[in-house]
Amino acid sequence: MVQISASVLKGWFDQNFDFMRETAHKIFRHPELSGKEVYSSRCLAEFLESRGFSVQWNIAGFETAFIAEWGYGEPVIGFLAEYDALPGLGQEAVSQYCPTGLPGHGCGHNLLGTACAGAACALKAQIEAEMKGRKGAGTIRVYGCPAEEIVIGKIRMNEQGVFDDLSVAVTWHPFDRNRVSYDIWQAQDIKNYKFFGTSAHAAKHPEAGRSALDAAELMNVGVNYLREHVADDVRIHYAYTSDCGPANIVPAYASTNYFIRSGKRAKTEDVSRRVDDCARGAALMTGTRVEIELAASNKEMKVNRTLAEIFYHAMEQTALPIYTEKELEFARNVSRQAGLENNGLYFTGLEPLEDQPVPLAIGTDVSDVSHTVPTVMLSAAAMCKGTPLHHWSATAQAGMSIGEKGMLYAAECMALGSWMLLNDPDGLKRAIEEHGLL
Secondary structure, eight states: OOOOOOHHHHHHHHHHHHHHHHHHHHHHHSOOOTTOOHHHHHHHHHHHHHTTOEEEEEETTEEEEEEEEEEESSOEEEEEEEOOOBTTOOBOSSSSOOBOSSOBOTTOHHHHHHHHHHHHHHHHHHHHHHTTTOTTSEEEEEEEEOOTTTTOHHHHHHHTTTTTTOSEEEEEEEESSBEEOOEEOOEEEEEEEEEEOBOOBTTTOGGGOBOHHHHHHHHHHHHHHHGGGSOTTOEEEEEEOOOOOOTTBOOSEEEEEEEEEESSHHHHHHHHHHHHHHHHHHHHHHTOEEEEEEEEEEOOOOOOHHHHHHHHHHHHTSOOOOOOHHHHHHHHHHHHHHTOOOTTOOOOOBOOOOSSOEEOSOOOTHHHHHTTSOEEEEEEESSOTTOOSSSHHHHHHHTSHHHHHHHHHHHHHHHHHHHHHHTOHHHHHHHHHHHHHO
């Protein structure tokens, strides 16, 4: 591949990074849970409207979903933005544990959505400058996607055909390293198990009670035995989601939430059915009744080698962040306070593109989009090495300059990769053909 002239992209980011940083900071300071991202979605939409994008709201029945669009004609490049926060992960942007009692961006979605908006705006500026306003040069969209953390947003949007006319979908995720995410994100089922029993006085009339809590606990025991007899890549985890009340009343209701994951949709479905059987068996043993609710379900990621190579080349041509001594000191302190394993190597360069897809032990609703259109995901270091997602140390770095530098790098890489794709019709054709063959 040859180097593509993209001077306008760099100039746009130089001029607009402060605005991007301010937007990410606003979203960080107003964390909102999945499906309730009113302020966060408005921040991104106003960002895009101010740069010439038209915005359509209430997509696929989500009040906080939007599509921002500029241009017309093909190809249609879509950036997938996220902005929901996680419960209980509110944290000040400091290097020691300092919870706020609010939700928090422990996955860095304040950075994720802002980088997608920035990449789209920079790409627009590049097209306007280099193609001299030529009509039909292509369409840029930013999809404001709510509720990723509960794996609902893009799935429902995809089911309703929102992404069907895209040529390519582009996104990224904050991590502790820089690479093309050539990963098989897992196929998931998210289920709620609701047990209904009969209440009674636990001491005076225990024989009259049928404990829903007993059923929930027995189900979990069964699932824990099941773990011995599933494939190595299967992950099953649960939480109780009901308050069963005082101990002297036999609980008439109990509920749990389960995530069931693996690297293949068929495997996930098989294990999911076996977990259902554990629930039914527990209900039978306790004389209770169980209702099983499939809250969300997604496929595994479908990778695209052609896109991975094009965007890797873009990452090679993009300057990596340079960290100040203050930022390195922050990384040292947060590593010590959080017990992060990095041996003092806080940031590294661009990692090589793997020869084969890499199985990953987490999931995302981007995976369903990848089965509809060719999709590429990048990873950028928005936190120091060893930082786990869904942890206070990730939230802390998402709210300060380390995260912001990762956000800028990701935005520049996505914009340049998309510009390279627009200048490589054969590459785009190969990506689309590969998507149909895989």
